[in-house]
Amino acid sequence: MVVLEFLKSMIDNFGAPVIVPIIIGIIALILRVKPQKAFLSGLYAAVSLEGISLMLGSFTPIISPLVQNMGDVMVHVTGVKLNVFDVGWQAASLVAFSTSAGMIYLGLGILIQTILFLVKWTKCFQASDLWNNYSYMVWGAMVIYVTGSYPLGIACMVLLNLYSLLVSDMFAKRWSTYYQYPNCTIIAMHSVESGVFGAILDPIYNLIGLNKVKFNPSSIQNKIGFLGEPMTIGFLLGALIGLLGNITKLGTMEAWGSILVAAVATSAVMAIFPKITGFFSQAFAPITDAARKVMGKRTDQNWYIAVNDAVGYGEPATLTCGLLIMPIIILIAFFLPGNQTLPVVDLVALPYAMEVLVAIHNGNMAKVLITSAIYFGLGLLMCSYTAPLFTEVAVHAGYTVPAGSAMITSFVILGKPLIGFVMLAFLTKNPLWIGLTVVVYAIWYVVYRKNSNRFDEYLELQAEKNVQ
16 A cells, blocks of 8 residues: 555656656556656656646636537526536546546556556557546446445446547547557557447448548638638637627627637647647657567567547647537537536547547548537436445545536536446446346457457448548
C-alpha cells in the first residue's frame, strides 16, 4: 500500500503533464535512447500536455457558461427540467483517485498492461498512458460500492481494461495513419469505444452515398477560401456558440462582449492547438526509431505506444466536429425520451471521444456528426441511468455536489453504452451475466486476432472511399 499511496500522491500533485513525460523518458531509456534525447522526449511531451492543459483551462470557462445558458433557454422553451448535471471528466478522475479501488488498480493496471504487451496479447503498450486508467477505476468503484466486493470490482476493472485494449488494437493503425503519429495510438476506453459504432455504421453510410459528400476542412477551404481556414472556422463556430448562449439578451453590450470573446477564443484554439500538439510528434520520434530496432522482430512492426488523447484534439476535422456537435447534443438532451442528463462541462472534451470516429470516417465530417449524435445520444441515457449511483460514490469519496443539482455525472466518462452494460452485469453479481461478458470478450478477441490484418486493410479501404 505504501507504493500505491506514493503513486497516488504523485498523480495528485504532479498531474498528467509531469507523470506522462516521466514515463516517456523511462521508456526511452529502456529502449536505449541516449539520455539527452530521452530527456528531450519527455520535455517535448511535458510542454505539449501543459500547453494543452493551459489552453483548455482558459477555453472551458468561456464556453461552459454559454452551454449552460443554452440549457437554461431550452428549459424555458420545452418546459423540461433535466436533473442530472454534467460536472466533467475532471470530477470523475478526482472521484476515481480518491477511492480505495483506484489505489489498488494504480499498481495492478500497470503490471497487467505491461505483461499483456510483452506476451503479445495486445499490440498496444498502454502503461505509457497511466493517467487515463481512472476511467476503469470509476466503474469498478461503483461495482464495489453496490456489491461490497473488492474482488468483483477489481475483476470488472480488469475486464474493462481487456475490452479497452481489444478495441484499441482494432483501430490503432487507422488512428496512427490519420493523425500521423507513427506507431502511436490512443488507448483509453472513454476515447476509443465510439470506434465500434463508427466501424458498424460506416458501410451503411457508403450505401446511401455519404462517402461522396465533400464535407471536411480541406474541401471547405477550397470552396470558400479564407472563410475555410481553421482559424476563421473557429471564429465563426465560437460566434455561433456565443449567439446561442446569449440568445435572450442580444440587445446588451455584455452579450456581444461574450459572443466576441467566445469567437476569438475558439479561433485561437483552432490556430494554436495543432502547433502545440506538434511537440508530441517530436517527443515520440526518438522512441519510435529506437523501438523499431529493439522490437523489429515483431511481425510487420505491429506495435503501438499509447499516447494521451489530447494529441488529436486540435486536428481541424476533430475540433470542428467537436464544436458543431455541442448545440446538437443540447437539443438531443431535451428531446430524447428517458434522458435526464444536461451535458455541460464535458462538451468541451467531446473531441477526445470523437478522434477514432474522425479516423474511421477519414475526416468526413457528415459521417462523424451523424455517428456522434447516435453514440452520444445513447451515452446520455447511460449517464441518466448511472447518475444516482455515481452521485452516491462521489459523495462517499468526498466530492461536493454543486448547489441546485439533484445528481451528477461525467458525460465523457460515464456516457459509454458498451462499458456501462459490462458494469451493469457485474452489479447483478449473477455469474451467468458476468460470464456472458467474459464469453463475449473471448469470442471477439479470437475472431479479431485471426483476422486482424484483414480488418486493418478493410478500414483503410473504407477510409479511401471518402471523397476528399
